[in-house]
Every structure is written in C-alpha cells, then in structure tokens.
Amino acid sequence: MSVIEVENLVKSYDDVEAVRGVDLHVDAGEVFALLGPNGAGKSTIVEILEGHRTKTSGSVSVLGFDPTDHHRDYRERIGIVLQETAVEEQLTVKEAIDIYGSMYPKRRPTDELIEIVGLEEKTNARIRTLSGGQRRRLELALGIVGDPDLIFLDEPTTGFDPSARRQAWSIVKNLTSLGKTVLLTTHYMDEAQFLADRVAVIASGEIVAEGTPDSLGNRRTAQSIITFSTDASDGLSLPIGGAVVAETGSIEFRSDDPTKDLHTITGWALENNIELVDLAVRRPSLEDVYLELTGGDADE
Amino acid sequence: MSDRRSNRSLLATQVRYQNKIFFRTPVAAFFTIFFPLMIFVVFSLVFGNQYIEELGVTTAQYFAPAMAVFAAVSASYTNIATTTAYQRDMGILKRVRGTPLPAMTYMGGKIISAVEIAVLSVVIMMAIGVAFYGVEIYARTLPAAIVTFLVGVGTFAALGLLVAALVPSGEAATAVTNATLLPLAFISGVFLPPSSDAPSWLTAIADFFPLKHFVEPFSQAFNPLYTGSGWEWGDLAYMLAWGIGAALLAVKLFKWEAPTGGGSRRKRRQRSAS
Numbered sequence: 001m002s003v004i005e006v007e008n009l010v011k012s013y014d015d016v017e018a019v020r021g022v023d024l025h026v027d028a029g030e031v032f033a034l035l036g037p038n039g040a041g042k043s044t045i046v047e048i049l050e051g052h053r054t055k056t057s058g059s060v061s062v063l064g065f066d067p068t069d070h071h072r073d074y075r076e077r078i079g080i081v082l083q084e085t086a087v088e089e090q091l092t093v094k095e096a097i098d099i100y101g102s103m104y105p106k107r108r109p110t111d112e113l114i115e116i117v118g119l120e121e122k123t124n125a126r127i128r129t130l131s132g133g134q135r136r137r138l139e140l141a142l143g144i145v146g147d148p149d150l151i152f153l154d155e156p157t158t159g160f161d162p163s164a165r166r167q168a169w170s171i172v173k174n175l176t177s178l179g180k181t182v183l184l185t186t187h188y189m190d191e192a193q194f195l196a197d198r199v200a201v202i203a204s205g206e207i208v209a210e211g212t213p214d215s216l217g218n219r220r221t222a223q224s225i226i227t228f229s230t231d232a233s234d235g236l237s238l239p240i241g242g243a244v245v246a247e248t249g250s251i252e253f254r255s256d257d258p259t260k261d262l263h264t265i266t267g268w269a270l271e272n273n274i275e276l277v278d279l280a281v282r283r284p285s286l287e288d289v290y291l292e293l294t295g296g297d298a299d300e
Numbered sequence: 301m302s303d304r305r306s307n308r309s310l311l312a313t314q315v316r317y318q319n320k321i322f323f324r325t326p327v328a329a330f331f332t333i334f335f336p337l338m339i340f341v342v343f344s345l346v347f348g349n350q351y352i353e354e355l356g357v358t359t360a361q362y363f364a365p366a367m368a369v370f371a372a373v374s375a376s377y378t379n380i381a382t383t384t385a386y387q388r389d390m391g392i393l394k395r396v397r398g399t400p401l402p403a404m405t406y407m408g409g410k411i412i413s414a415v416e417i418a419v420l421s422v423v424i425m426m427a428i429g430v431a432f433y434g435v436e437i438y439a440r441t442l443p444a445a446i447v448t449f450l451v452g453v454g455t456f457a458a459l460g461l462l463v464a465a466l467v468p469s470g471e472a473a474t475a476v477t478n479a480t481l482l483p484l485a486f487i488s489g490v491f492l493p494p495s496s497d498a499p500s501w502l503t504a505i506a507d508f509f510p511l512k513h514f515v516e517p518f519s520q521a522f523n524p525l526y527t528g529s530g531w532e533w534g535d536l537a538y539m540l541a542w543g544i545g546a547a548l549l550a551v552k553l554f555k556w557e558a559p560t561g562g563g564s565r566r567k568r569r570q571r572s573a574s
Contacts, residue, residue, distance in 0.1 A: 050398060052557070075400040076304075082398070085391040090324035095317070102313045103401040105303035126324075146400070 001028045003150055003181045004049065009058035011044050011205075018044045020205040021058070026198075028149075031172070031182040033192040036202035037294055042185040043083070045202075046154050049183065050080050063150060076105055079148035081139050083155050089128040093119055096127060097141055104146030113141040116171055133164040140171060144180075151175060153184045157191060169194055189287045199286075203294040213286055222284050224258040226265065227251065228276040239268040250278065307405055314401075314409025315416065321383070322417055328379055333421045336371035339491075340364060340425060344433045352493055356525045360433035365445075365519045366490050368425045372418035372449065373456045373485075373511065378477040380414055380460030386470030389558050397556040411457040418453045441521035444530030448521070451536050452514035455543030459510075461550040468559050481511075488512035489519070510542040 004026035011019040019041045026032040034042045047053040048060060051067035051074070060067060065074040087096050094110055101107040114123055117137040122130060130138065136159070143151060153172065157165045172195055176182060186192055192199045193213040200210040209216055229250040240261055244252045255261040258281050269276050323329055340363050347359035355362060387393050396406055429435030460477070467473045485491055487502055488511040506512045517532035 052394065052398065072400045072402065075398065078398075080395075080398040082391070082394065085395040085398075087395065088321055088387070088392060090321045091317070095320070099313060099317045100399060102305065102310065103399045105305070105400075142395070 003028050003063060004183065005061040007059045009045065009048065009060060010056045011048060012056045018205055022207055024200065026181060026183060028181055029179050031176050031184060031195050031197050033196035033199045034185045034202055035187065035192045035199050035290065037187055040202045041205040042202055043154055046152055046183065046185055050152055076146060077149045079143040079146055079151045081143035081153045081156055083158065087127050087138060087142065090126065092124050092126055093138055094123050096138065097145055100142045101145040106147040107145055108147050113145060117141045118167060133160050136160065140168065144175065150181045153182060155185055189290055193286050201290060201293050208293045216286060216289055223254040223256055224281055224283055226253040226255055226258060226262060226281050228279040230274055230276060239264050310401065310405050311408055314405060315412045318409050318413035319416060322413065332371060332374040332379055332417060333424065336367040336374065336421065337425055340367040349434060355493055357523055358434065360429055360435050361522060361524065362493060362519065364425055364429035364435045365522045366515055368422040369452065369515045369518055370485060370490050371421035371425060372453050373481060375418040375421060376414040376453045377456035377460040378481060380410055380457055381463035381477050382470060382473045384410065384461065384464035385467055385473035388556065389470045393556045407461065414457045415450065415453050422449065436524060437522065441530035445518055445521035448517050448536065451539050452518065455510055455539045458543045458547040458550060462546040465550045465553040465555065484509050484511045488515055490515050510539045513538045
C-alpha cells in the first residue's frame with residue numbers, strides 16, 4: 001500500500017523553482033531517504049508533505065490526505081521531527097512529552113519514550129539545560145509521541161557526535177521494525193545507507209537517481225576500484241594500463257574484471273618483489289555515486 | 301476518533317502549561333505581577349493617604365484599581381504579544397502547528413492563562429491595598445467591576461495576539477507593546493489621575509484607544525463618592541468592539557513561522573540556547 005504519492009510536484013518561490021517536477025512513491029513500512037546537498041529542495045518537499053508549505057502545482061497524497069487541508073485526522077497520524085523547531089525551554093523533558101502527548105488520541109507512554117531516546121537521567125531536567133544532542137533526542141521523542149503511522153525526519157542527526165548518531169539510528173531502526181513508514185532527509189551518505197530501504201538523490205530540485213542504497217547509480221554493475229600504494233620508484237611500469245595516481249599518492253585502477261586484474265597485479269608485485277601497501281578492492285561507495293550525481297566532485 | 305480527548309480537556313492542559321511557562325519566566329512574572337504592585341506600594345508610601353482633591357479619593361484608593369488594570373494589561377497584551385512572537389522565532393509555533401492540537405485551542409489556552417494571571421495579580425493588589433493602605437471594596441459595584449475586568453483582559457489579550465501577528469520578531473513585539481502601552485497608560489489615567497488641563501487632542505487619543513475605557517469604569521467602581529452600580533455599558537461595548545476586531549484580524553493575519561529566513565532563526569535559537 002502506498003503511503004506517499006507525489007506526482008510532478010513543483011514549488012516556486014517568486015521566480016526561483018525550488019522543486020521542479022518531483023515524483024515520489026513510498027510504500028507502507030518503508031524507510032525512504034531523500035539524499036542531497038543543502039539547498040537541493042529536500043526540506044521544501046518534506047514541508048509540503050507535512051502541510052507546512054503549499055505546493056505550486058502537482059499532486060500530493062499522504063495517507064490518503066491532501067496535506068494542505070491541514071486536517072486534524074491527518075496530523076494525528078504523522079510525526080514530525082524538523083530541523084528548525086524548538087521546545088519550550090521552561091518545561092522539563094517529562095512535562096514536554098506529557099503536554100505534546102496529550103494532543104494525540106493514540107500515544108506512547110512518557111516513560112517508554114524517555115527510555116527509547118535515552119534521556120532517563122534528564123527526565124526532570126529543564127529543557128534549557130539540555131545539550132544540543134539531548135534536545136534533538138527529545139525532539140525525536142516528541143515526533144513519535146503520538147504513535148504515528150508516518151514519521152518525517154528532517155536531518156535527524158545533523159550536529160550529532162558519532163555515538164549519538166549510532167544511538168539515533170538504532171532508535172529509527174526500532175521504529176521501522178514496528179512497521180512505521182519513515183521519510184528521512186539527510187546529507188549523510190552513511191545515514192541513508194544504514195537506515196533507508198530506498199534512496200532518492202536530489203539535486204537542484206530534481207530527483208537525479210532513485211533505488212536501493214546498493215543499486216543506486218548502477219553501483220552493482222559499476223566498475224570496481226583497485227587501490228594500493230607502493231614504496232617502489234616511479235620508474236616501474238605497471239602491468240595494467242589506465243592507472244591513476246590519487247591525491248593521497250596511492251595508485252587507483254578502475255576494473256571491469258577485478259578478480260583477473262588483481263591476479264595480474266599481485267603476480268607482477270611478487271615477480272618484482274614489490275610490497276603493495278593498503279591493497280584494496282571496492283565498489284564505488286554511495287558517496288562516489290552521490291558526488292557524481294550531484295556534481296559535487298570537482299575532479300569529475 | 302473516539303480516543304480523541306475533548307476540546308475542554310485539551311484546553312485545560314494548555315492553560316496549565318501556559319501558566320507553568322509564565323511562572324518559570326522570571327522576567328515576565330516580575331513585570332506583570334511585581335512591577336505594578338511595586339508602583340502601587342511606592343505611590344502609597346510616598347503620598348500616604350493624601351486626598352486627591354479633584355477625585356475625592358485617597359492615593360491608595362485611586363492607584364489600587366489603576367495599577368490592577370496595568371497589571372492586567374501587562375498579563376494579557378504585553379505578555380501574549382511577546383511570548384507568542386518569541387515562540388515563533390524559536391520555532392515552537394511551527395512545532396505546535398504540526399500537531400493535531402486545534403489552533404483555537406492553543407490560542408484559547410494562551411488567553412485563558414492570561415486571564416488567570418491577571419485575576420491573580422488583581423487579587424494580590426487589592427488584598428495588599430485593603431490590608432495595609434485602607435483601600436475599600438464595595439459589594440454594590442463588585443459585579444460590574446468583575447465583568448469590566450474580564451472584558452478588559454479579553455480585549456487586551458486579543459490585541460496582544462494581533463501585535464504578535466503583525467510584528468516580525470520577539471524583539472519587535474517587546475518594542476511595540478512598550479511603546480504603545482506606556483504612553484497610553486500615562487494619558488489614560490493609569491499612572492496619573494486625568495487632568496482637566498490636558499489638551500483636547502490628547503484627550504481625543506486617550507478616548508480612541510480602549511485602555512481608558514478599561515481603567516475609568518474599573519476605577520470608578522472603587523470610588524467612595526460614586527453611588528451607581530458601576531455598569532458602564534458604553535465602555536464595555538467599546539472594549540468588546542476593539543477586542544472582537546483585534547481577534548478577527550489576528551486570526552486572519554497570524555503566522556506560525558518567523559518571516560525571516562531560516563538562518564536568522566537558527567542564530568536566534570543558538571543564542572538563546574547558549
């Protein structure tokens with residue numbers, strides 16, 4: 001069943017088109033990531049789906065509602081974690097969850113939410129005293145306090161330290177195991193890869209690629225990359241053509257047939273008594289694909 | 301949905317929580333409750349129980365209701381305008397907008413909270429006046445005084461929401477409320493008894509705005525020489541007209557997000573967080 005149905009969505013501000021004909025289809029229980037650089041239009045799309053913005057044209061249906069109607073039945077079924085919202089600083093963590101929870105017909109118990117986001121020690125602390133990461137976790141709790149069917153996460157871990165990010169990710173993973181649908185925006189490749197079932201890459205208001213994190217940009221069939229570095233002098237002739245010396249000084253090959261090419265390279269190294277330092281074979285990372293798609297890599 | 305809480309219960313929760321926020325914001329609590337009380341006490345100490353000749357009442361008897369009105373207007377007009385605009389700057393209104401809470405319930409919570417705070421401050425003011433400065437309260441005019449007070453607070457709460465709807469930021473709301481309330485308080489007989497020497501244009505300005513139509517009938521109800529029951533229907537209707545007009549305009553113009561770009565909002569948020 002389709003939870004989000006967007007067709008040919010356009011949003012213009014004055015004479016700037018922030019979103020230019022986007023199609024999205026997200027099924028129930030799916031974690032869908034909008035991946036793209038700042039200013040690509042991710043947040044605009046999400047805010048239209050949440051009902052915070054109006055669309056210029058196109059059709060939008062979320063859980064069967066038109067979000068611009070701002071229907072109470074709709075808002076009872078969604079949970080929103082935005083970048084630019086805040087919680088009343090004068091309240092305690094527990095009070096905030098109680099008050100926001102009171103607005104929903106279905107709701108998760110406050111204690112359970114505090115435990116899910118790991119704020120047990122701050123239960124009765126004023127929000128004013130929380131760190132940035134703790135506030136973000138509180139906002140995550142407020143986003144799911146109404147036990148929503150669909151959760152919007154707008155850059156949920158921006159500004160987190162690595163352990164807080166891991167923690168936030170496991171919270172989101174828990175939610176999806178309960179069958180919740182999640183629409184996530186992020187500019188972190190690893191976040192999309194870890195959390196999302198499907199990813200759409202957005203650049204300049206358009207979707208430039210869409211698929212599972214593994215298949216995105218034909219990663220599955222793309223050339224592998226073989227890299228190594230060596231102490232040997234530059235005079236050596238490599239057994240395979242097309243090598244590139246990367247900025248780091250390591251040597252890089254693109255290969256359609258990594259098994260055979262690797263065999264050739266290691267054979268050549270043994271013959272010439274050369275040590276291959278940091279020898280590695282990898283597929284293009286999501287980051288490589290992303291940079292290529294969004295034109296973010298100056299070398300391309 | 302059957303599990304949905306009734307609007308009345310939602311409203312009660314909102315009122316409780318707005319009250320909580322008010323009392324945990326020391327600046328707001330100080331200027332609303334203690335500042336008018338302080339002025340009243342200082343005036344009463346300095347001028348003692350001197351008679352104000354033109355009015356035939358003691359200083360304390362005059363200033364207790366006048367300062368009660370000032371406190372009520374601070375609780376409603378100033379407080380609602382500034383907290384609402386600051387909450388919009390912070391992104392709190394946007395969060396609320398994304399929840400199922402009806403907008404009217406949220407606004408209603410703010411208004412009823414303001415009424416409760418105003419009632420509390422007038423009770424404190426009058427209690428101190430009666431206990432220490434010989435202020436007298438008359439049963440004959442009390443019903444009219446209470447109704448006038450509630451209509452006045454409601455009107456100024458609506459005006460506070462209108463200011464919040466019109467200004468771009470919390471700072472602007474603070475500036476606008478102070479720049480409007482303080483001069484009006486001086487010419488409307490809140491800080492000074494009205495003078496017959498005032499130029500007619502100044503009197504005309506005071507007559508136009510609702511503050512004078514709040515403080516005059518309310519103060520009259522505490523005038524020992526006054527013999528009526530205190531119902532000033534013209535003033536009540538005039539205040540109501542302002543209040544309803546302001547409320548309609550506020551609903552029409554209200555914005556849930558700060559009009560400035562996200563950048564400045566983020567900055568403000570960081571500043572307040574640090």
